[in-house]
Amino acid sequence: MNETVEKLIKNIKDIPAMPNVVIKALNIVKDPASSIKELGDIIACDQALSIKTLNLVNSAYYGFSQQISSIPRALSLLGMNKTKNIIIAVAMKPMFSSGTNKNLWKHSITTAVGCEFISEHLGIRDCEEAFVIGFIHDIGKTILNMQDKEIVEKIKEYVDSGSDIIEAEDVFFNTNHTEVGAELARKWQLPLLLTNVIKYHHNPIMSSMPVECSLVYLVDKLVQDNLHTETINKEFIENLNIKLDKPEVLREGILNKAKIILDELSN
Ligand SMILES: [Fe+2]
Numbered sequence: 001m002n003e004t005v006e007k008l009i010k011n012i013k014d015i016p017a018m019p020n021v022v023i024k025a026l027n028i029v030k031d032p033a034s035s036i037k038e039l040g041d042i043i044a045c046d047q048a049l050s051i052k053t054l055n056l057v058n059s060a061y062y063g064f065s066q067q068i069s070s071i072p073r074a075l076s077l078l079g080m081n082k083t084k085n086i087i088i089a090v091a092m093k094p095m096f097s098s099g100t101n102k103n104l105w106k107h108s109i110t111t112a113v114g115c116e117f118i119s120e121h122l123g124i125r126d127c128e129e130a131f132v133i134g135f136i137h138d139i140g141k142t143i144l145n146m147q148d149k150e151i152v153e154k155i156k157e158y159v160d161s162g163s164d165i166i167e168a169e170d171v172f173f174n175t176n177h178t179e180v181g182a183e184l185a186r187k188w189q190l191p192l193l194l195t196n197v198i199k200y201h202h203n204p205i206m207s208s209m210p211v212e213c214s215l216v217y218l219v220d221k222l223v224q225d226n227l228h229t230e231t232i233n234k235e236f237i238e239n240l241n242i243k244l245d246k247p248e249v250l251r252e253g254i255l256n257k258a259k260i261i262l263d264e265l266s267n
């Protein structure tokens with residue numbers, strides 16, 4: 001392991017633990033012998049999670065026509081994967097909302113929604129995990145955001161004035177959020193796909209899972225505060241086979257959809 005990453009992670013007294021419900025949910029979905037009822041049991045044990053799941057399933061995001069008032073009914077409509085996504089988003093909110101970067105939660109949900117939207121509507125193949133890869137891609141930032149406040153601020157200034165975030169982090173930390181995130185993912189024993197996306201979302205052609213990494217790369221660019229289409233590397237998104245003729249319209253659609261989830265989960 002890169003020595004700097006190791007030091008950085010060691011220096012933080014409280015490395016956030018992966019919430020237990022997330023580990024359970026990931027394991028249940030991975031196990032072909034498991035049933036949706038097991039996911040339902042996780043939700044039923046947690047009142048806040050139950051309420052948020054029902055609020056979300058009744059929101060315009062999912063667009064079901066009838067009012068859904070029970071968890072079993074909600075889950076039968078959502079299916080295993082979407083239920084797992086909700087559990088992950090709700091359970092990891094505190095982690096993504098702490099530290100100096102108050103925007104990370106919003107950015108993570110927005111990227112998740114964008115990945116899901118593009119994979120469903122523009123037909124990116126085989127992307128069941130679209131939401132979760134978009135949500136988790138910048139997890140390394142949760143660690144960097146716990147470092148020296150002044151440095152974090154300095155990096156933000158560099159990025160706001162047009163510098164590449166990876167270069168800026170490398171200058172100040174001698175590592176960056178993709179390396180730190182990949183190490184955290186390894187410690188947490190996250191599935192290979194998630195680790196790959198965390199590590200390569202700024203450089204998808206280096207990944208052994210380039211489609212998913214390119215999808216996150218593209219959405220990450222589209223949902224930045226200021227859209228700079230010229231910074232989207234065409235070579236990096238070639239494998240997605242999508243026509244990007246109106247990126248600002250796509251961006252608008254993603255932001256509007258994300259706002260529904262952000263509003264539902266805002267407290
Ligand atoms: Fe990133």
Ligand SMILES: [Fe+2]
Pocket residue numbers: 107111137138220
């Ligand atoms: Fe990002």
